Amino acid sequence: MLARRSSRIALTDSRVDHAASCPVCMERLISLRWDYRRRRRIWIIACIAFICLVLATMIAIVTHHDFRWHRE
Numbered sequence: 001m002l003a004r005r006s007s008r009i010a011l012t013d014s015r016v017d018h019a020a021s022c023p024v025c026m027e028r029l030i031s032l033r034w035d036y037r038r039r040r041r042i043w044i045i046a047c048i049a050f051i052c053l054v055l056a057t058m059i060a061i062v063t064h065h066d067f068r069w070h071r072e
């Protein structure tokens with residue numbers, strides 16, 4: 001049990017060491033991280049735009065109803 005656990009840790013350690021020492025894997029990791037950041041930023045902008053659109057629609061509906069309410 002202990003041997004298994006230690007071997008598993010050794011395997012992950014060797015993988016981490018490889019990713020840290022191998023320039024190809026390092027570059028891939030960095031590009032993945034940048035891609036994730038860019039995607040998250042696009043998502044945040046899209047969400048803000050969507051919220052603004054919903055708010056504008058709600059305000060338009062509310063003001064429209066107010067107009068009708070005052071006219072009638």
Ligand SMILES: [Zn+2]
Binds near residue numbers: 018022023026
């Ligand atoms: Zn590699």
